[in-house]
Each structure stands twice: as C-alpha cells, then as structure tokens.
Amino acid sequence: MTAWTNWARTATAIPHRTVSPRDPEEAAAAISAAAREGRTVRPLGSGHSFTPVGAPQDAVALDLSRWTGIVRADPGTGLVTVRSGTPLHQLNAELDALGLAMANLGDIDRQTVAGAISTGTHGTGARLGGLATQVEELELLLADGSTRTCSPRQEPELFDAARVGLGALGVITTVTLRCVPAFALAADEHPEPLDGVLERFDDLVRDNDHVEFYWFPHGSNTLVKRNNRLPDDRPPRPLHPVRHFLEYEVLENRVFGALCRVGRGVPALVRPLNRLCGSTWSSRSYSDRSHRVFTTPRSVRFVESEYAVPREALHDVLTELRAAVGRLEHPVMFPVEVRVAAADEIWLSTAYRRPTAYVAIHQFAGMPYRHWFRTFEDIATAAGGRPHWGKVHGLDADELRGRYPRFEDFRRVRSAVDPHGTFRNPYLDRVLGPP
Ligand SMILES: Cc1cc2nc3c(=O)[nH]c(=O)nc-3n(C[C@H](O)[C@H](O)[C@H](O)COP(=O)(O)OP(=O)(O)OC[C@H]3O[C@@H](n4cnc5c(N)ncnc54)[C@H](O)[C@@H]3O)c2cc1C
Known part of the structure; x- marks a missing residue:
C-alpha cells in the first residue's frame, strides 16, 4: 500500500486501501463497505495541512481527485456548485471563464475546495471572512452512506458545523459557493x-x-x-x-x-x-x-x-x-x-x-x-x-473547548451523524475528543 504524506512532510500514514470514486454513488459504496468492516474513512484533500488532520492511517482513504469541476453556475446570483475534489486553481480558472470570482482567497491555490473550507482556510481583509463564509450549501455523505444537504434553511445546525467540519462529519460531495463578479x-x-x-x-x-x-x-x-x-x-x-x-x-x-x-x-x-x-x-x-x-x-x-x-x-x-x-x-x-x-x-x-x-x-x-x-x-x-486546525499546534479538546463557545454543539452534531466514529482519526480524537 502506498504511503500518504502531507505537503510539509510533517505527517505520514499508511491507509488500509485507497479508493478513487468517480461519483458520490461510488463514494457512498466505499463508505458503506468500510463501515461494514469496522474501518475508518478519510477523505483526502491535497495534503496541504501541516497537522495530521488529513492522515488516513489504517483508513479507507477516499481520493477525490476524479471528482472535480463546476456542476452548475448562476452568474446572476453568483451561486456556483462545485465538486468537492476541485483544486482551487482549477476553480479560479473555471470561475474566471464565467465572469465570476471568489471574494477572498488564501495565499496559495493548491488546496481542494473541500479540504480548504474544512480547516478554516482564510485570506486577509477585515470586512471579509474565510473561505467557509462564502459557502451557501453543502452536500455530504454520512457514515451510513446516506446523503444530506445542508444550508441556512435546511439542517442549519449541520450547516454551522460542517462548513469548518475538519472532515469529522462526513464526506462533502458538493460545495455551493456565493461568488462575486470577476474583479x-x-x-x-x-x-x-x-x-x-x-x-x-x-x-x-x-x-x-x-x-x-x-x-x-x-x-x-x-x-x-x-x-x-x-x-x-x-x-x-x-x-x-x-x-x-x-x-x-x-x-x-x-x-x-x-x-x-x-x-x-x-x-x-x-x-x-x-x-x-x-x-x-x-x-x-x-x-x-x-x-x-x-x-x-x-x-x-x-x-x-x-x-x-x-x-x-x-x-x-x-x-x-x-x-x-x-x-x-x-x-x-x-x-x-x-x-x-x-x-x-x-x-x-x-x-x-x-x-x-x-x-x-x-x-x-x-x-x-x-x-x-x-x-x-x-x-x-x-x-x-x-x-488554525490545519497548522501545527499542541492543544487538545480540553483546552480547545473553552475557546469555542459552540464546541459541545459541534460534538453533539458529530455524534448524531457519525455515532460509530467512522470519520475519526488520531488528530481528531485529540482536538475533538473521542466521538
Ligand atoms: C504552502 C501552504 C500555504 C497555505 N496557505 C494558507 C493560507 O493562506 N490560509 C490558510 O488559512 N491556510 C493556508 N494553508 C493551510 C491549508 O489551506 C489548509 O490546511 C487546508 O485545509 C489544506 O487543504 P487540502 O485540500 O490540502 O486539505 P487536506 O489538508 O488534505 O485535508 C484537510 C481536512 O479536510 C478533510 N477533507 C478533504 N476533503 C474532504 C471532503 N470532500 N469532505 C470532508 N472532508 C474533507 C480532510 O480529511 C482533512 O480532515 C496553507 C498550507 C500550505 C502548505
């Protein structure tokens, strides 16, 4: 089995196996198979986190690099739905061709859209939030293989948790972003x-x-x-x-x-x-x-x-x-x-x-x-x-709880959607506590 390592080479892992789904149905089948075997599942971004948040040790690693590109875009409203494995550089180029852009971005464009939002990737600007604040809707695959759509109107608690969800709640399959006219x-x-x-x-x-x-x-x-x-x-x-x-x-x-x-x-x-x-x-x-x-x-x-x-x-x-x-x-x-x-x-x-x-x-x-x-x-x-959830630090759940007023709400939503810890890994156990 090929070893996984992150960009900075500060984390390595050997997955149990790697699956490269071409669509959410194949991803759901891989999650259900892993759950039946009692294995964990780790969706892979582009490995640009410095922490082992994305490390698929002994897990079924879901490589989403075949699940990319814009699904639909409405230049009038700026709402764009994109497949979760899309790297930001591809997203930016596709948006540009549509006369649209992200309102704010971080320093690099190598991350996947789902990986970037999941750890709270941000740029700079006092009147703007990080990338996850530009998300209007998410579609997720849960541990039981079911699909959930969440937005401010539909399952708002799941939405509040999953926009910066650390990959702990499920596999994001599509992200709907509110984009702005190209500038x-x-x-x-x-x-x-x-x-x-x-x-x-x-x-x-x-x-x-x-x-x-x-x-x-x-x-x-x-x-x-x-x-x-x-x-x-x-x-x-x-x-x-x-x-x-x-x-x-x-x-x-x-x-x-x-x-x-x-x-x-x-x-x-x-x-x-x-x-x-x-x-x-x-x-x-x-x-x-x-x-x-x-x-x-x-x-x-x-x-x-x-x-x-x-x-x-x-x-x-x-x-x-x-x-x-x-x-x-x-x-x-x-x-x-x-x-x-x-x-x-x-x-x-x-x-x-x-x-x-x-x-x-x-x-x-x-x-x-x-x-x-x-x-x-x-x-x-x-x-x-x-x-930053994706950058080196030494804090654990006990220290983080007091820094996040909705920490326990996040854990409650996590227990509801992933009761058996299918999406856990050692880093998540440390920063969130066991599921
Ligand atoms: C050179 C460099 C520059 C950087 N610049 C910035 C910056 O300017 N601002 C900033 O805030 N951060 C920055 N970062 C950090 C980086 O943006 C984050 O760590 C980001 O999460 C990396 O995205 P990724 O696609 O590589 O995800 P990964 O690191 O591979 O994964 C991150 C998490 O997302 C989960 N995940 C991936 N795909 C999915 C999915 N489909 N569904 C659910 N969960 C999923 C993974 O399982 C993991 O838990 C930088 C990092 C590097 C190496």
Whole structure:
C-alpha cells in the first residue's frame, strides 16, 4: 500500500486501501463497505495541512481527485456548485471563464475546495471572512452512506458545523459557493519598519480591502502588502511575465530557497541572512485578476503554526513575540505573517464571533522549530488564541473547548451523524475528543 504524506512532510500514514470514486454513488459504496468492516474513512484533500488532520492511517482513504469541476453556475446570483475534489486553481480558472470570482482567497491555490473550507482556510481583509463564509450549501455523505444537504434553511445546525467540519462529519460531495463578479486587484507592496506598521495597523486595516505584512523575526523591517479592488473602468496592469517569473519564481522561491539551505547548513548565518532578506525587500505595484494577486507559487517547503487572536490583542502578541525571539534556542529562517478577518458565525471557525488577527510563524523544513512554536503557542494561547486546525499546534479538546463557545454543539452534531466514529482519526480524537 502506498504511503500518504502531507505537503510539509510533517505527517505520514499508511491507509488500509485507497479508493478513487468517480461519483458520490461510488463514494457512498466505499463508505458503506468500510463501515461494514469496522474501518475508518478519510477523505483526502491535497495534503496541504501541516497537522495530521488529513492522515488516513489504517483508513479507507477516499481520493477525490476524479471528482472535480463546476456542476452548475448562476452568474446572476453568483451561486456556483462545485465538486468537492476541485483544486482551487482549477476553480479560479473555471470561475474566471464565467465572469465570476471568489471574494477572498488564501495565499496559495493548491488546496481542494473541500479540504480548504474544512480547516478554516482564510485570506486577509477585515470586512471579509474565510473561505467557509462564502459557502451557501453543502452536500455530504454520512457514515451510513446516506446523503444530506445542508444550508441556512435546511439542517442549519449541520450547516454551522460542517462548513469548518475538519472532515469529522462526513464526506462533502458538493460545495455551493456565493461568488462575486470577476474583479481585479491593485497590489501595492512596500517595506516599512515593524514599529510603524504596528502603530498604524488599525488605519491600514480600515483603509484597505486586504492587508497583510511579513516580518523576519531577527530583523525589524516588514513587507506590507495592500490589495485593493480596482475600479471596473481601469484595465489591470499585470507584471510583465518575465518580471513575474524573476520576482516570484526566482527571487521568492529559488534564491530564497538557496538562502534557507545556507542557513540550515550554517545556523550562525541565519540572523544576518534574516536581516539581509528584510532589508532587501523592495516596493512593487501592479494590478491583475483577483486570484492572480491573492495567490502565489510556494515551492520552498516549511513548517507553519498559526493562531487567531482577538484583533485588539495583536499589538501585545507581536511585542511579546519580538521580545522572545532573542531567547530562542535556534534561529528562525522564515518570516512571521500577519493577516485579519471579520467575525463570523461558523461554530469551529477561528474567527467565530470575534474580529480576528492571524499571526502565522514558520520555519524552513529540516530546521529545528519546536522551541519557536512552543514559545509562540504560550504567547498566543495566553491572549485567547485559537490555533488554525490545519497548522501545527499542541492543544487538545480540553483546552480547545473553552475557546469555542459552540464546541459541545459541534460534538453533539458529530455524534448524531457519525455515532460509530467512522470519520475519526488520531488528530481528531485529540482536538475533538473521542466521538
Ligand atoms: C504552502 C501552504 C500555504 C497555505 N496557505 C494558507 C493560507 O493562506 N490560509 C490558510 O488559512 N491556510 C493556508 N494553508 C493551510 C491549508 O489551506 C489548509 O490546511 C487546508 O485545509 C489544506 O487543504 P487540502 O485540500 O490540502 O486539505 P487536506 O489538508 O488534505 O485535508 C484537510 C481536512 O479536510 C478533510 N477533507 C478533504 N476533503 C474532504 C471532503 N470532500 N469532505 C470532508 N472532508 C474533507 C480532510 O480529511 C482533512 O480532515 C496553507 C498550507 C500550505 C502548505
């Protein structure tokens, strides 16, 4: 049996068998067969979670890569129903051809639509929520092989649980998204000292549709990225393809990857390299189709942890983190990323009922990261932080319960739809408790 591993190679598993259904009927048959044998079932996304949330150890793994594409779209309402295994890059291209787009996206487009919503994948923008807030209806296959449709009007509790459902409730077969007319974004990126960014962060967040910044932790400079909707009558001015290739592929991936390998080989060089990277950030302005601005290629492998903290706690969290950097056992090669999102109503969303700032920390693959991540976790949890379900963290159900007011409601819905734990795995047992 072929071993499964995630993108970051932080989780591996050997499934009992892998089934690649061509339609929901074949998927339902695979679930029923697994249930009869007393086996667990794990729907596979594209393996881009850093946690073992998607690990199919000893399970019947459902590979949904043959279940892709848009089923129907109504350009008038923006409602688009898409098969759950569709990768976001394919979805974006198909939407573009229909004159539609996702209102907000994360940093990359390699995830499947079901995998992305299931862990609460988000981008940035204080007036917008994560990808799951763009979902209007879900169709799921349950452990008994039956089909359920849920939306705000039909089975609303299942809908509130399943939009960020961690793959713990069933197999999502289709996702209906509320899309928006296709739009272009004007991107403006420039370096700025961290102190200044923190001081005027509220203004930056208020005055821009999407804002984020990167900060190399051993330096004091940031790269601030602001993306704003381009008026419809202004044609986008994309980067020249050669410049796009040089800056994104060569500088941000190949050159940065080479520097990371130097730092991994000679840790004493990490701090100066960090400062060098931070001081060579340059300004860049262009505009392009929204999905080409939101997402970028990422070929340098890393490990990541991310916490959602109350927006008003961001300043203190970063100040503490900055103070802690000097006490770390090992230097950190990768930048910290800060983003924001609006409050939402999804039970296990990291932004449930609070305007949120996201702080993500990273380390280059193969370099020591545990002390850095633990230090960050202590600071973020003291601020009431909620960890991204798909990124490295050490919390368990007892610690998470107090952070999610609807945690027990989620568990109740889970017990109702999956009474025998067909969709459990060790990570879900840890973060949700046994079914
Ligand atoms: C380079 C990189 C960049 C990233 N950028 C961002 C970012 O900008 N913002 C952000 O929030 N996150 C980001 N992430 C995290 C990533 O978006 C999430 O971990 C996401 O869940 C990965 O999607 P996937 O398709 O790979 O799902 P997987 O990781 O494969 O699976 C995630 C969960 O979804 C379940 N699942 C998959 N398909 C189904 C289905 N059909 N029905 C029910 N459950 C299902 C799986 O069983 C598992 O429980 C990034 C990750 C990487 C590696």
